[in-house]
Amino acid sequence: MKNAANREGMDYLESLPRRWVTVYIPLLIFLFVLLFPFYWMGLTAFKPNAELLSSDGNPFWVQNPTLEHFKKLFFDTSYPSWMWNTIMISVISTFLSLAASVFAAYSIERLRFRGSRQTGLAIFLAYLVPPSILFIPLATMVFQFGIFDTKWALILTYPTFLIPFCTWLLMGYFRSIPYELEECALIDGATRWQILVKIILPLAVPGLISAGIFAFTLSWNEFIYALTFISASENKTVPVGVITELVEGDVYHWGSLMAGALVGSLPVAIMYSFFVEYYVAGMTGAVKE
Amino acid sequence: MASVELRQVRKSFGTTEVVHGVDVSIIDREFVVLVGPSGCGKSTLLRMIAGLEEITSGEIRIGDRLVNNVPPKQRDIAMVFQNYALYPHMTVSDNMAFSMKLAGTDKREIAERVDKAAKILGLTEYLDRYPRQLSGGQRQRVAMGRAIVRNPQVFLFDEPLSNLDAQLRVQMRIEIKELHQRLQTTSIYVTHDQIEAMSMADKIVVMNGGNVEQIGSPLELYDNPDNLFVAGFIGSPAMNFLPGTLVASGNGRGVRLADGCVLPAPSTSAPDGREVVLGVRPEHFEIGQSCVEAEVVVVEPTGADTQVFCRIAGTNVSAISRERHVFRPRDRIHLKPMDGKTYLFDPASGRRLQ
Amino acid sequence: MVLSRFLDNRNRLGMLFMLPAAAILLIFLTYPLGLGVWLGFTDTKVGRSGEWIGIENYEWLWTDSVFALSIFNTFLYTVVASVIKFGLGLWLALLLNKHIPFKSFVRAIVLLPFIVPTVLSAIAFWWLYDAQFSIISWVLVELGLIDQYINFLGEPNLARASTIAANTWRGVPFVAICLLAGLQTIPPSLYEAASIDGASPFQQFRHVTLPMLSPIIAVVMTFSVLFTFTDFQLIWVLTRGGPINATHLMATLSFQRAIPGGALGEGAAIATAMIPFLLAAILFSYFGLQRRRWQQGGSDK
Numbered sequence: 001m002k003n004a005a006n007r008e009g010m011d012y013l014e015s016l017p018r019r020w021v022t023v024y025i026p027l028l029i030f031l032f033v034l035l036f037p038f039y040w041m042g043l044t045a046f047k048p049n050a051e052l053l054s055s056d057g058n059p060f061w062v063q064n065p066t067l068e069h070f071k072k073l074f075f076d077t078s079y080p081s082w083m084w085n086t087i088m089i090s091v092i093s094t095f096l097s098l099a100a101s102v103f104a105a106y107s108i109e110r111l112r113f114r115g116s117r118q119t120g121l122a123i124f125l126a127y128l129v130p131p132s133i134l135f136i137p138l139a140t141m142v143f144q145f146g147i148f149d150t151k152w153a154l155i156l157t158y159p160t161f162l163i164p165f166c167t168w169l170l171m172g173y174f175r176s177i178p179y180e181l182e183e184c185a186l187i188d189g190a191t192r193w194q195i196l197v198k199i200i201l202p203l204a205v206p207g208l209i210s211a212g213i214f215a216f217t218l219s220w221n222e223f224i225y226a227l228t229f230i231s232a233s234e235n236k237t238v239p240v241g242v243i244t245e246l247v248e249g250d251v252y253h254w255g256s257l258m259a260g261a262l263v264g265s266l267p268v269a270i271m272y273s274f275f276v277e278y279y280v281a282g283m284t285g286a287v288k289e
Numbered sequence: 290m291a292s293v294e295l296r297q298v299r300k301s302f303g304t305t306e307v308v309h310g311v312d313v314s315i316i317d318r319e320f321v322v323l324v325g326p327s328g329c330g331k332s333t334l335l336r337m338i339a340g341l342e343e344i345t346s347g348e349i350r351i352g353d354r355l356v357n358n359v360p361p362k363q364r365d366i367a368m369v370f371q372n373y374a375l376y377p378h379m380t381v382s383d384n385m386a387f388s389m390k391l392a393g394t395d396k397r398e399i400a401e402r403v404d405k406a407a408k409i410l411g412l413t414e415y416l417d418r419y420p421r422q423l424s425g426g427q428r429q430r431v432a433m434g435r436a437i438v439r440n441p442q443v444f445l446f447d448e449p450l451s452n453l454d455a456q457l458r459v460q461m462r463i464e465i466k467e468l469h470q471r472l473q474t475t476s477i478y479v480t481h482d483q484i485e486a487m488s489m490a491d492k493i494v495v496m497n498g499g500n501v502e503q504i505g506s507p508l509e510l511y512d513n514p515d516n517l518f519v520a521g522f523i524g525s526p527a528m529n530f531l532p533g534t535l536v537a538s539g540n541g542r543g544v545r546l547a548d549g550c551v552l553p554a555p556s557t558s559a560p561d562g563r564e565v566v567l568g569v570r571p572e573h574f575e576i577g578q579s580c581v582e583a584e585v586v587v588v589e590p591t592g593a594d595t596q597v598f599c600r601i602a603g604t605n606v607s608a609i610s611r612e613r614h615v616f617r618p619r620d621r622i623h624l625k626p627m628d629g630k631t632y633l634f635d636p637a638s639g640r641r642l643q
Numbered sequence: 644m645v646l647s648r649f650l651d652n653r654n655r656l657g658m659l660f661m662l663p664a665a666a667i668l669l670i671f672l673t674y675p676l677g678l679g680v681w682l683g684f685t686d687t688k689v690g691r692s693g694e695w696i697g698i699e700n701y702e703w704l705w706t707d708s709v710f711a712l713s714i715f716n717t718f719l720y721t722v723v724a725s726v727i728k729f730g731l732g733l734w735l736a737l738l739l740n741k742h743i744p745f746k747s748f749v750r751a752i753v754l755l756p757f758i759v760p761t762v763l764s765a766i767a768f769w770w771l772y773d774a775q776f777s778i779i780s781w782v783l784v785e786l787g788l789i790d791q792y793i794n795f796l797g798e799p800n801l802a803r804a805s806t807i808a809a810n811t812w813r814g815v816p817f818v819a820i821c822l823l824a825g826l827q828t829i830p831p832s833l834y835e836a837a838s839i840d841g842a843s844p845f846q847q848f849r850h851v852t853l854p855m856l857s858p859i860i861a862v863v864m865t866f867s868v869l870f871t872f873t874d875f876q877l878i879w880v881l882t883r884g885g886p887i888n889a890t891h892l893m894a895t896l897s898f899q900r901a902i903p904g905g906a907l908g909e910g911a912a913i914a915t916a917m918i919p920f921l922l923a924a925i926l927f928s929y930f931g932l933q934r935r936r937w938q939q940g941g942s943d944k
Contacts (some may be wrong), residue, residue, distance in 0.1 A: 025740045030731075031749070034756050034816065037767040040778065042768060052776070059778055062926035104664035113657025123664075126672055128925050130873035133914040136901045137675035137682055160672045163664050180374035183341050188388035188435075190363035192656060198387075202378040221760040223876040224894075228902055239762035243880055252769055261763035272758045276751045279758070283817070284824035 002269050041265075042271030044258035045069055050252055069255035070263070073246075079260060082241035087267070089154045090219035097162035098156070098212055099231035100203075105170035106164070106196055110182065120171065127164035134160065135228050142229050156239070165218065166211040169285050174200065176197065210282035213275045217268045226281045238264035290351035291442040291475055292317045293338065298347035300333050308333055309499045310347065315477065315492070320469050322478045324486035325496035325522070335479045339368050339445050351443060360554075362521075367436035373374075373428050373451060375420040375435075381627070382407070382416040385435045406434040409468070426457045433465070434469070434539040437472065446478040450485065462488060483523050495519050517639035520568050520632060526596065529606045531567045532636060535559055544633075548602040550581050555631050561643045568632035571596065573629055574608035580625035583608075585616045597622070662898025674859055680918075682911035689905040707890050713896040717884035719803065720892060721871045724810045725734065729860075731811070737848075739819065740826045747791065750820070757816045761781050763814035765880035768809040772796050772881070798883050799889030806881055812872060818863055826852070862929070869924050893917050 015020075046065040057063065073079045104123070108116045128270065142153045157244070177200060185195045226237045233245055242260040246253060272279055293315040299309040308330040314601060315321045322378040323331040336342040340350055340361035351354050356364050371540060376384050382403050387546040389399045407413045410430040420428055429449065436444055446465075450458045466489050469476055480486055486493050487507040495510065495518070503515045507523075514520035520528045532546040544550040552567060559565065576597065583599035590596075597607045597616060601624070608624055616622060634641040683700055704710045739750055756764060771779060772795035780792040794889040795805045795926045796894030829852065878884065884891035884899060891899075893913055901910020 014322060023653075023738055023741050023743065026734070027743065027749070030738070031753070034753060034812065037764060037771060037812070038755065038759075040771060041764075041767040059781060060645070092907045100667060103660040103662075107657045107660035109658040111653055111660065113661075114652045116657060119661065119665075123668075125925065126668055127671060128869060129676065130869065130921070132873040132897070133679060133917055133921075134672065134675050135881075136897070136907055136911045136914055137678035138671065139902070140678070140687070140907065141671075141675060157671055159667050163667060167664060170809040178372060178374065180370040180372055183339075183361075184368065184370060184374040184435075185376075185387070186341070187339060187361045187366065187368050187723050188389075188439075189365075189391045194391065199376060215770070219756055221762075223760075223762050223879075224898070227879075228898075238761050239876075242766065243762055253775075254772075254776070257766055258770065261766045264763050265759040268758055268760065269755065272753070272754075276754075280750075280754070280820060280824070284821050287822075 001003075006262060041258050041262050044221075044254055045262045047255060049255060069253075069259040072253070072256050073259050074265070077245060078233050078236070078241065079263075082236050082238045085151065085235060086237040086239075086264075087218060089103065089158070090150055090216050091217050092151075093155045093158035093162060094212055094215040097159045097166050097215055098208065101163050101166035101170055101211065102201070102208070105174055106200060108167070109171045109174040110200070111192075121215045123164050123167050127161070127168055128193070129160075131161060131222070131224050135224050138225065139228050148229060149231050149235055151235070154222070154226055157225050157229070158222060161222075162215045166215055169211045169214070169282055170204065170207050172285055173204045179205050206278065206281070209275060210278040210285065213271060213279050214282035216271065217279075220268050275283075292348060293443060293477065293501045294348070294350040295334070295338075296350075298334065298337060298349060299345045300342065300643050301345045306345075307499050308337075311496075311499075311501050313494055313501065313504065314446075317475055318611060320466075320476045320478065320489060320491045321494060322480060322486040322490035322492075322496045323496060324480055324483055325502075327481055327485060329330075330495040330499040330591070331479045331494075331496045333479075335445055335447055335477060338443075339366060339411065340364050344460040344468050365442045366445055367439050367443075368447065369432045369436050369449045371421075371448040373432040373449075375428060375431055377420055379421070380417050381412060381431050384420070384431055385438045388435070388439050396425040400443045402438045402440075403434075406438045407604055409437070410434050425453050426461060429453065429461055430464075437468070437474075442475065444474050444476040446476065449478075449480075450480070453538055458485075462467060463489065463520075465489065484525055487523065493523075494521060497522075514632065515641055517568075517634045519564065520634070520641075524570055526571045526607050526609060528568045528570050528632075529604075529636075531569070531604050531606070532563060533565060533567060535563045535565050535633075537561055546581075546602040546604075550602065551643075552581055553628070553631070554633055555629065555643075557633050557642050559633070565642060566634040566636050566637055567608075568634060569626045570605045570630065571609040573627045574606075574610075575627060575631035576608055576610045576612070576614060577617075577623055578625035579623045581623070583618045583622055585618055585622055587618065588614070588616050599624075671695060672755050676927035679911050680915050682908055683915040684912075685908045687908040687911075689902075689907060693908050696908075700909050701916075703779065703909070704912060704916070709891065711892050712888055713884075713891040714916075716803070716890060717872060717892045717894075720807060720810070720874070720890075721868060724807045724814065724871050725864065725868050727807070727811045728818050728871075729864055731815045733822055733860075735815060736822035736826055737852075739823050750823070754816045754820050756799040756813050757820075759878040761813060762880055764813060765809060765877045768805075768812075769796075769881055787818075797886055799886055802882055802886055802890050806878055809865065809881065810874060810877055811878070814867055814871065818867055821863040822856065822859065825856050825863075829855045861930075865924055865927050872924070 042062070043062055047062045048064055048066045048068065051057070051063060107113060108120045108123070138157055141147050142157070147153045147156070181199055182195050185199050190198065221239070223239050226240045230236050230240060234242070236244070238260070242257065242264060246257050246260055291483045295311055298308060298311045299306060311334060315320070323334060325331050329565040333342060337344050340356065344357050351364055351366070376387065377389065385403045385406060386399045389402065397403045403416070404413070407416055410433060412430055412434055414429070415423060415427060420431065423431065432449065450461050453461060457490060462485060478489065490507055492504065493507055493510055494504050497518050503510060503519045510519055510523045514523060517530070521530070531544065531552065533547055533552070533621070535554065535557070536543050536545045538551050538553065542554040542557060544565060545551045554567060581601055582643055583601045585597060585599045586605070587598040588595065589598070590613065594611050595614050596607055597614065598605065598607050599622065600606065634640065635642055680691070682695060684695055686696050686699070701771065735753070738751065739746070743749065774792060774794045774797055777792060777795060780789070783789045784792070786916060794801065796802045833851050833855070834847055837851050837866030842850060867894035874892060875895055875898065876893055878890055878895045879898070882890045884895045893916065897910045900906045904910070
C-alpha cells in the first residue's frame, strides 16, 4: 500500500466540495446499491409475516422483530442437515484439492519435469472449463459409479474446479520463493521431500490460506452439480435446499427464505472477514498470473 | 580441508556451450577467486563444483574424490549465496543448525557448534532473531555462519558481497579474509569485482566468455598480464591502450601513434612495422615529463590523488598522480610512461608480445 | 550416466507428484468433456443409454426456435452485463484507489456481493423483484414516479433487464477489486511525471492508466465474460428461463432439457454448442496474458 500513501501527494489540489462530488457521493451510491440487498435480506428474516404482507408503516424497519422464521428453518425443515452437508463437502473437497494442488504446483513449478510447461498450461485451461458444460456427462458418470445422491458425488466432482484454481494460485506462490533457498537446502543435505515440507510449505503458508479460503467459498457457492447429483432432501446442500425445499408451490415464505439465505451466507462471510487480505490476494492472484 | 581439481570441465545448456574446457588446480587451504564480467561462466563453474549443475564433460575432484556424480550434500561443501538464501521462517540459530539437524547430529553438539560460530562472527545476541530483523551485514554473517558450522572441506562463495553497500562491502571483505586466515578452509570465491579479487585472493582465475584467460597471484596478474583482456580487467583505473606501429627509436624501440608521435616501447622480438597495442597503466604515467602531448578533457580530484582524463592521438587516456595538479579542460599537458612499465599486445589475438 | 539418472528421478518424482491432481482431472474433467461431446451425438435419455444418431440433435436444435432464442439471450446477457460490469467496475476501482477514509474496510465490504453464494443473494433479488411486495416498486410509487407495481420478472424485456442487473450487482465488485489490484501496481511516479508534463486528470487516465491497465483488463474481462456466458444459478433462481423462455440461457436450457426433461443427449448437444464460444474467450485471454509479459519486459523463463 505504499503508493496509496504517496498518492496523497497531490490531493491538496482538490477542494473538499469537489471531492464530495467526484469521490464520496458516487462511492456512497455504490456502497448503498451493493449492500442494500443484504440489509433487506436481514430485515426480512426478522420481520413477522403480518408486517411483511401489510403495506402500512415504514417497510425499511421492523416493528416487532421475530425469530419465528429461524425457528421454522431449524426445526421444521432439514436446514441443519443441509448446513452440515455443505460444511462437510466444502471442507473435505477443499482439503483434498489443496493437497493434490500442492504436489502438482510444486512439481510443475520446481521439479520442472519434462512437459511441465505444457502441464501448467493445461491446468490453466482446465480452470476455464465451466461446470455448466460438464454436469450432464458427470451426471451419467455419477450414476454409473453408484454415488448418485451421496456426498461423494460432490466431494469427487468439486475438485474439478478447485484443483485447477488452487494449483494455478500456488504455482505463483512457489515461483516467488527464491531458488537459492532450495539449492542451499540441497547442499545442507535435505531431500526433495524435506525441502517441500521444511522450506517450501512454511514459506507458502499465505498462499495455502488464500487458496484454501477461496476454494472453500467456491465449494460453498457451488450449485449446478449439487442440484443435479442430489435428490433426497436430507442430502442437499444449503443453496439447493433453500431454493428447492423452502418454496412450496406459489406461496413463498419470504421470511424463512431470507433467514435461510442469511444463515447460509454467514459462514463464508465470517471466514471472509477474518481473511480478507488472503481472499483478495487469491482472487487477484489467479487473475494476474 | 581439501584440494579441488578441475580438469577440462565443460558445460552446455542445450546446444550452447557456456564453459569451454576449464582446467584449474586449487591446493589445500588456498583462497581462490574466480573473476570475470557477467556471463563469463564463473558462477556456472562454481555451481558445478557445488553440484547444483551437472557437468557436461570433464572432471571435478574434491580431495581425491571424483565428485562428478555426487549429489551436493555428499560433497562436504558449504556455499554462501548472493542473496544469502537464509530460510526466512527460521531463526538465526535454526538457520545455522539446519544442516546438522538434517544430518541427525547430536543436539548438544549442534548447540556447541552454533555457539562457537556465532561467537566468531559476533552473532551471539542475534541467535533468536529472524533474518528479516537483521541488517544486510548481519545477514551476510549468518550466511557465513551457516557455512562454517558445518566445518566443510571447501567454502564456496557466489558474489556474496554484491548486495551490500560500498562501505559494508569493504568491511566484510576484511572479515572474510580474516576468517579464512583463521579457519584455513579451502575457499572458492566468485565475483565480478576485480578489487575484491585482488584484495582477497591467494590465486585469481580470470575468466572471459567461458574460458580461463589467466591464472595467477594478484600481483602476477597485475605485473604480467598474459593478454589484453587480463590487462584491461585487472587494475583500477583500467590500463590505457594506445594503438600504433612498432618502430626503432633512438637506442631502443618505440610505438608510433596515429598522429606521428612516438612512445617508448619495452624490448620485444617483434619486427619493426608491426601493428601493436601499447598498454600503460594510469598510475604509470608521469605527468609533466615531456614525452607525449595530451589534451585534458576532465579532471577528477579525489583528495588522495588526481585522475586526469585526456586525449592522445584521438585515443582516450587516463593518468593518475599523487600530486594535486590544477588543470582545466583543453589544457595541453605532457605525459611520460615510466620505464619498464609498458606492455605490448597483438591487436588481433590480444596476446602479449614479449 | 548417473547424471541422467538424476534427471530421470526428477522426471519420475514430477510425475509422481502430479499423479493425484492429474488422475482427478483426467477422470472428472477431461473424460466428461469428451463424454459430453459424444453424448451430444446420441439420443441418451435418463435411465436409458443412447444410440449414436449423428448430428440429429444439432439438426433438431437448428430448427428449434427456443434454442435460437437462448443463443440470442446468452449473447445479450453476456454483452450487456459485461459492458456494464466493466464500466462500473473500472469506475469503482478508480474511486477505491483514491485516498478515502476507512479504505481497507470499504474495500472489504465492497466485495461482499461476490463472496456470498450466488443462489442465496439471488433469492434476495427475487424478493426485491417480487411483483406484489417489491420494495423498489414501493419506493417508486411513494415518490410518485409510477402508479402501478412493476412486474420485474413477468415481462420478457423487464425480466432480461432485471436478471442482467442482478448479475451486474454480483460482478462489479469482482471486476473492481481485480482492476484495483492492477491500479496499485502502476508506479505513482508516472502520474507525477505526467502531471508535471501538463496532463489533465482525464489525459492521465487516457495515457497512463488505461495503457498500463489494459493487459489486466483483458484478463479480468475474459474471466468475467466466461462466468457470465456460462451463468446458470442466477437465472435458475430468478426466472428458470421464463417468462416464455425470454431469459433462457444456453446453460439453463441445457439443464432443463437434460435433467427435468430427461433428454440427456439433447442437453449435452446444447452444452457442447457453448464450447466454440468459450474457446474464443480462452484464446483472447491467452493473448492478453502474452501481452502482459511483454509489457512487463520480463522474459518468460
